[in-house]
Amino acid sequence: MSNFWVVTNAKYVDIVKQQLPDIPESHILAEPAARNTAPCIAWACWSIKAEDPTANVVVTPADAVVMKPEEFRRVINNALAFTDNHNAIVTIGIKPSRPETGYGYVETAGVAEGEIHKVTAFKEKPDHDTAEKYLKAGNYLWNAGIFVWNVGTITDSIQKYKSNIAADMDMIAETGKVEDIFPNCEKISIDFAVMEPVAADGLVYTHPADFGWSDLGNWASLHDKLQKDENYNGVVGNVKLYECSNCVVHAEDVKKMVLQGLDGYIVSEKDGQILICKRSEEQRKKEWHN
Secondary structure (H helix, E strand, O other): OOOOOEEHHHHHHHHHHOOOOOHHHHEEEEEEOOOOOOHHHHHHHHHHHHOOOOOOEEOOOOOOOEEOHHHHHHHHHHHHHHHHOOOOOOEEEHHHHHHHOOEEEEEEEEEEEEEEEEEEEEEEEOHHHHHHHHHHHHEEEEEEEEEEHHHHHHHHHHHHHHHHHHHHHHHHHHHHHHHHHHHHHHOOHHHHHHHHHHHHHEEEEEEEOOOOOOOEEEEEHHHOOOOOOOOOOOEOOOOEEEEEOEEEEEEOOOOOEEEEEOOOOEEEOOEEEEEEEEEEHHHHHHHHHH
């Protein structure tokens, strides 16, 4: 596990140590404040570069499931072989199975080498009609947030496009004052900070993949992974359904829940808060939480 690094919120460090006891303690980077993915990834890559200036790096979120690990390894090895020989960034693009509005998309062009494709553009989370068009076009992939690059490529890219973040990372490396410096880093995603401008320069590629990926970040992806009953309902918790179909219900903290007559609904209870909405309206949940 000496080549593994974890970046997490400071309050989760003890949990990481419990779950991943073989990772060196120095490889668990504790964020004193959440600053989105660009500072997070930059800190990890600056730390890795200090140990191995030629390292090839795989960045992957922790909140995802992979159902076909052997295919995942094959795809990652292909991407690593590419970045080992090219000054390029490879993002893993998931072949879409539905017109998903909860994911960003990667627009691809022709094949560059083997299974590696050129990235034309990154697309923000679309509305349903746009997602339908992406699915029909056939050259759009879900952006899984899994990146492969040489550590020199990414640190040079951050230096070029986000010199303020690079300067913060240099200062952290020089002084070790994470608590003072990291909370003041620009709060920005790696997509906006690096991926989009590097793609405009023609140095971003993608490897299309189908390894049973889901980030479990929305109800549609949870419904996909849950075991379904004969009416295509997916349930977590002590839930009794009568004349219900195509529903996803999450109520593991409830003593018992009984539902009748629902078709295509999300029902969720967490910490006393209840959500009931149509599955087709899931993308509106952020507006309801305001």
